[in-house]
Amino acid sequence: NAGVTQTPKFQVLKTGQSMTLQCAQDMNHEYMSWYRQDPGMGLRLIHYSVGAGITDQGEVPNGYNVSRSTTEDFPLRLLSAAPSQTSVYFCASSNPYEQYFGPGTRLTVT
């Protein structure tokens, strides 16, 4: 039981490049979400999904896309990276009582 896994752990992008952050969970949770963590601002919700085929926007969705084709996977796509997207990204999956976080991806956009 690996819980929530994220890849990569670190990534450096140039402005304008695109990439996908991968997230997978093996707990059969319906609810998954993506957060970004910036210094002094806590974690903020980017997008979330309540089940396969269903996604919705969170607090800071601009510049990001998500899809949920399976219960296990919830990738986050950066369409055209900008320096403002430099952050640490966390994926989480949850049961009705608790959210379980992945180890995070540190992304730097130059």
Add this chain to the structure above:
Amino acid sequence: AQTVTQSQPEMSVQEAETVTLSCTYDTSESNYYLFWYKQPPSRQMILVIRQEAYKQQNATENRFSVNFQKAAKSFSLKISDSQLGDTAMYFCAFMKLRSFYNTDKLIFGTGTRLQVFP
């Protein structure tokens, strides 16, 4: 909209002493959960303790306990017998509970950096 406020950006405590981290929140919901998460330098988010709003009894997990004041919308974390391994960022978080099968998103505070020194 819900908000979570942590007014102490940094705290320090001596090993074996007790420290209390403050958290206040604002909501019009009646059914919700409150959490304290610990984030050590490894950046992994670790659940410390959870409180259900409908429970009057304060949650306790070993050296960690909360003081939940629902009317005052206050949710403080007390760490007893502080250890060097408690050094971390601590985040307070709120989660509205829509239904048993469908949880809502977490709303985080900005965090309190706790330093435990020998």
